[in-house]
Amino acid sequence: MSSTDVSRLLGLAQKFNNFYLTGVPKGDIRPFLVGGQQVGLIKSDVYKQLLKYPEVFCIRDCEYTKQGLVELNPAFRDYNERTARLEKVLRDLRSEGLFSALQGWREECFEVKSEHRALLKMERAATPLFGVRKYGVDINGYVKHPQHGLCIWLQQRSNTKETWPGKWDNMVGGGLSVGYGIMETAIKEAAEEASIPSDLVKNLVSAGCVSFFFESDQGLFPNTEYVFDLELPVDFVPHNADGEVQAFELLPANECVERVFTPDFKTTSAPVVIDFLIRHGYITAENELNFTQIVELLHVPLQSLYTYKTRLEQKLQQQHASSLPPINKDDNSPTSSSTKRLLENGHNKKESA
Amino acid sequence: MSSTDVSRLLGLAQKFNNFYLTGVPKGDIRPFLVGGQQVGLIKSDVYKQLLKYPEVFCIRDCEYTKQGLVELNPAFRDYNERTARLEKVLRDLRSEGLFSALQGWREECFEVKSEHRALLKMERAATPLFGVRKYGVDINGYVKHPQHGLCIWLQQRSNTKETWPGKWDNMVGGGLSVGYGIMETAIKEAAEEASIPSDLVKNLVSAGCVSFFFESDQGLFPNTEYVFDLELPVDFVPHNADGEVQAFELLPANECVERVFTPDFKTTSAPVVIDFLIRHGYITAENELNFTQIVELLHVPLQSLYTYKTRLEQKLQQQHASSLPPINKDDNSPTSSSTKRLLENGHNKKESA
Numbered sequence A, B: 001m002s003s004t005d006v007s008r009l010l011g012l013a014q015k016f017n018n019f020y021l022t023g024v025p026k027g028d029i030r031p032f033l034v035g036g037q038q039v040g041l042i043k044s045d046v047y048k049q050l051l052k053y054p055e056v057f058c059i060r061d062c063e064y065t066k067q068g069l070v071e072l073n074p075a076f077r078d079y080n081e082r083t084a085r086l087e088k089v090l091r092d093l094r095s096e097g098l099f100s101a102l103q104g105w106r107e108e109c110f111e112v113k114s115e116h117r118a119l120l121k122m123e124r125a126a127t128p129l130f131g132v133r134k135y136g137v138d139i140n141g142y143v144k145h146p147q148h149g150l151c152i153w154l155q156q157r158s159n160t161k162e163t164w165p166g167k168w169d170n171m172v173g174g175g176l177s178v179g180y181g182i183m184e185t186a187i188k189e190a191a192e193e194a195s196i197p198s199d200l201v202k203n204l205v206s207a208g209c210v211s212f213f214f215e216s217d218q219g220l221f222p223n224t225e226y227v228f229d230l231e232l233p234v235d236f237v238p239h240n241a242d243g244e245v246q247a248f249e250l251l252p253a254n255e256c257v258e259r260v261f262t263p264d265f266k267t268t269s270a271p272v273v274i275d276f277l278i279r280h281g282y283i284t285a286e287n288e289l290n291f292t293q294i295v296e297l298l299h300v301p302l303q304s305l306y307t308y309k310t311r312l313e314q315k316l317q318q319q320h321a322s323s324l325p326p327i328n329k330d331d332n333s334p335t336s337s338s339t340k341r342l343l344e345n346g347h348n349k350k351e352s353a
Helices: A008-015 A018-026 A044-050 A079-096 A124-129 A182-194 A253-261 A267-279 A291-297 A308-320 B008-015 B018-026 B044-050 B079-096 B124-130 B182-194 B253-261 B267-279 B291-297 B308-320
Strands: A030-034 A037-042 A057-061 A068-072 A109-114 A117-123 A134-145 A149-157 A168-170 A172-175 A205-216 A219-231 A245-252 B030-034 B037-042 B057-061 B068-072 B109-114 B117-123 B134-145 B149-157 B168-170 B172-175 B205-216 B219-231 B245-252
Touching: A008 A018, A008 A253, A008 A267, A008 A291, A018 A205, A018 A219, A030 A308, A037 A044, A037 A109, A037 A117, A037 A308, A044 A057, A044 A068, A068 A079, A079 A117, A109 A124, A117 A124, A124 A219, A134 A168, A134 A182, A134 A267, A149 A182, A149 A253, A168 A172, A168 A267, A172 A182, A182 A219, A182 A245, A205 A267, A205 B267, A205 B291, A219 A267, A245 A253, A253 A267, A267 A291, A267 B205, A291 B205, B008 B018, B008 B253, B008 B267, B008 B291, B018 B205, B018 B219, B030 B308, B037 B044, B037 B109, B037 B117, B037 B124, B037 B308, B044 B057, B044 B068, B068 B079, B079 B117, B109 B124, B117 B124, B124 B219, B134 B168, B134 B182, B134 B267, B149 B182, B149 B253, B168 B172, B168 B267, B172 B182, B182 B219, B182 B245, B205 B267, B219 B267, B245 B253, B253 B267, B267 B291
Parallel strands: A030 A068, A134 A219, B030 B068, B134 B219
Antiparallel strands: A030 A037, A057 A068, A109 A117, A134 A149, A134 A172, A149 A168, A149 A245, A205 A219, B030 B037, B057 B068, B109 B117, B134 B149, B134 B172, B149 B168, B149 B245, B205 B219
């Protein structure tokens, strides 16, 4: 594909996947293992600093893949010891002033999990240095306007926010926190950020997720956003309740696309808007030259980058037997009644009333 | 991930991506180049047969990647010579009876293109042997039923169809043919397969695409389906007009999911149904354990498997200069007025009235 075939939308999809498209193929990433499970990816700049703490990080090559690995010392006994030992290193690195990410230290913790097990807590500002996968929810608030057609509510983030201050963003969005379900988080954020009343929020429709892998000077952002659509009445106007939003604006779809292309829009929220406009027939294969490529870049296979343990197991399985185990027909489909356990990524299942 | 964490839906997503998940990582695929552009992927079983025709296929290693390549003899002058020389080999292979795919010979040609250039015509039955990317359209016909909630129309394919005879399938679907636009194909198929009148078909909504990579005993299926949604009145009943469908059935969402899991459902149509049920809030992160993985497997990065020329160019660029060209800001977004040229994959832009 020559560069002249890159549409503006594909250019944007490449921008919020800059690490997926150029960082990953370079190979300068090492799986970060905690408790035998891969929970992150570490680049050379961070790796070189971690070498100074051999009592905390075991840095070695995998004997099967010959790939470099960073492992939190497996001798640490439990959640609390892992958390404390890692925090000490992070505070040390922060005082050295080497990573701008750590200058945004928030004294707010992110729980690092693998599958269904909590492994440790990490200062939220440090997670991009370790390439920890992050999950969030976003609500596309939209109006079918009698004059202007499909219109979308955007929020302008408060100037005091730690990340992306003053930037335009989706109407409602937020990270998943310990103990909160996905739909529950969406409803909570809808109330806090946009004062959406319960009789409207009951129309929230789960509409899938977007996954992308962005890199900024803060580090790595392998993000998955669960997306929800909410059709709103023409006369509804959101207003903020928690001080995190300074303005809301309703834009016709064409103006919304233009806003997303400006530097005033939060890069990592663009995938949600593009996905919405594709699902609702505004961006189509007929009007967008690079349609299928863009759809692929809204759903990059992050899963395959965080499977170190799985791959190792497969390698071992291939050595010890010649066949893979059959797919387990365990009944966890939406039609099953036996889904009462932790969901993927360790999020609790908590459906609101 | 242990096998006990595989839900039925993830199992199905793994099934229609069996080649993406197990074939591709094995590395037993060679780019197939025509006119200097990669148009396919070739496995060993086919490769070994092609070795017998050194005057037609140049088989060599790429000097940069050291990867095996199969190239249609670049000395062939044009579209017609390429087509004729390839067809002779295919008829020869067919008479030898080595590939079951060729026993379904249809005397129907598929035009192989790269970017915006037609390269040759190939017998349709042979395309899986060369791993040529295929594009189709599918319409999700659905009803918001007052008693049964979200319901979906399925078709049962005619027992006389060349592929997947008698299997259940999406209400309307079809491959893209030379000279037809994407929306145009959807409208044409809606009339032929389900007799959908123009006053209903005008409500067709483009809703994205799904991409997956399936392998059967016929060969490779790197497929992209452009998906459309069509809400239908409760009292509308589709009926077939072209003899390719033997029955239609309206199923509530839960029964539709069960149908998709049966061996009576066309495996390569399952992604369209699953994508529909995700976008419409029936399959959610709260009720499906492997939600994000499934969404990723509905949009696998086929693009990255068909970029041999691009990668080669990049390699050369890296050798001859130290920087990549900047992203061209050519204005091809949906908001642009300058989109009057061929769309990706060489499909014509033809919007219906």
